[in-house]
Structures are given as C-alpha cells and as structure tokens.
Amino acid sequence: AHDLNNILGPIVAYPELILESMAGDDPRREEVARIGKSANRAMVIIQDLLALARRGGYQTEPVHLNELVRLCEMSTEFKEQLAIYPDVGVATHLEADLPHIVGSTPHLMQVIMNLLHNAFEAMPHGGRVSISTTCEFVDAHEGMHDSVPEGDYVVLRVGDQGVGMTPYEMEHL
Missing domain, CATH: 1.10.287 (Helix Hairpins)
Known part of the structure; x- marks a missing residue:
C-alpha cells in the first residue's frame, strides 16, 4: 500500500x-x-x-484546517459545483491564527467536500453557502456529550440557505 x-x-x-x-x-x-x-x-x-x-x-498529522478549506475551494470538484449551481454564492470566513488540529488530511478534505456538496445540492435554485472556522471554548457544562472535555476547540461550520430536512429525514440519518 x-x-x-x-x-x-x-x-x-x-x-x-x-x-x-x-x-x-x-x-x-x-x-x-x-x-x-x-x-x-x-x-x-x-x-x-x-x-x-x-x-x-x-x-494522522498536525493539520491547519484553514489550509484544507482553501485547498477544497481551489479543487476541481469545488469549481464544478460552482459551475453546476451558478446561482449559489459562497461566503468564507476563516479565523486567523487557528491552532493546528490532528487528523488525516485526505479524510478531513473528503468530509469538507461532502459538506460543501450537500450544501450546494440543498439549494438547486440558488442561495449562499457559508464556510467558517473559529476557535471556541467549550465549558464542561455546555458540552454536547459527556465525553467532550472542557477546552478550546477548532470549529468548522458549513451552512446553506436550503430548505433543510424534514423530521422524518432527520430520524433516518
């Protein structure tokens, strides 16, 4: 291999x-x-x-999430999405000086591309995809899961203006 x-x-x-x-x-x-x-x-x-x-x-290796987002935005696959959905705009806000994360670069890039692809597909008649990165502190009491320790986390958000999923679709994810 x-x-x-x-x-x-x-x-x-x-x-x-x-x-x-x-x-x-x-x-x-x-x-x-x-x-x-x-x-x-x-x-x-x-x-x-x-x-x-x-x-x-x-x-895994130390990875800068902003760099992965930029690579995705420069990729042929992303450019094809822009061509297929010409009425969809993209707004990117990447927080400067994010700490590195540890991950598998090809897998993280695939996750980002999948999120972007889903966002484009959710808006066949146009809209805006937003991509952002931030570093956020998670308090022990705010954590979504008990297993998430308190601390600073690098966060990626990909949003769209699509119609969203029905409760039935959410149940079957």
Whole structure:
C-alpha cells in the first residue's frame, strides 16, 4: 500500500497543474478532472487499507484546517459545483491564527467536500453557502456529550440557505 501511495502521488498532483494550464473551453478538461478525482479516491482507499493494516489507526498529522478549506475551494470538484449551481454564492470566513488540529488530511478534505456538496445540492435554485472556522471554548457544562472535555476547540461550520430536512429525514440519518 505504501508503494501504491508513492506511485499515486504524481497522479493526484498533476491533473490540477494540467487543468491550470488548459483553456477553459478545452474539451479534455473533463477527462483530466476525472483522472484527478479517481486518483484522490484511490488515495483515500489506500489510507483506509493502511489503517486496517495498522488495526484501526489512520495516519494522522498536525493539520491547519484553514489550509484544507482553501485547498477544497481551489479543487476541481469545488469549481464544478460552482459551475453546476451558478446561482449559489459562497461566503468564507476563516479565523486567523487557528491552532493546528490532528487528523488525516485526505479524510478531513473528503468530509469538507461532502459538506460543501450537500450544501450546494440543498439549494438547486440558488442561495449562499457559508464556510467558517473559529476557535471556541467549550465549558464542561455546555458540552454536547459527556465525553467532550472542557477546552478550546477548532470549529468548522458549513451552512446553506436550503430548505433543510424534514423530521422524518432527520430520524433516518
């Protein structure tokens, strides 16, 4: 799996570079974007396989959440969402000087992209997606779960102006 990871590195990186150098109306853009998406999916699968081999531990590292949000906003997948939903605007507010978090970069990026995708889909006729990061203190009495210790937490919020889910849909999440 490590060897596959090394082989896929350039396959993940080069499609973005190629797309930047291509004209916006180049008919090959879609194929190049598809290569990049597939390579990213393969990297996530490899990370999952490595985690299974290590008996459940993902490869984690210190990560700056704002940088992951910026990378998502620069991604081909995000740009495609903007093209599919031209009446959806995006407002981003990233708090400066956030502390690093510890996580798996490909998995965190996938979570962010999934949240953004869901937000776009919730507003097929237009609206605004908001993306924000903050550092917030959680008091021991305010915690949503007993297992969350008091302290400072980096928070990501992705909001939209969509219709939301019905109580039935919420029950079946």
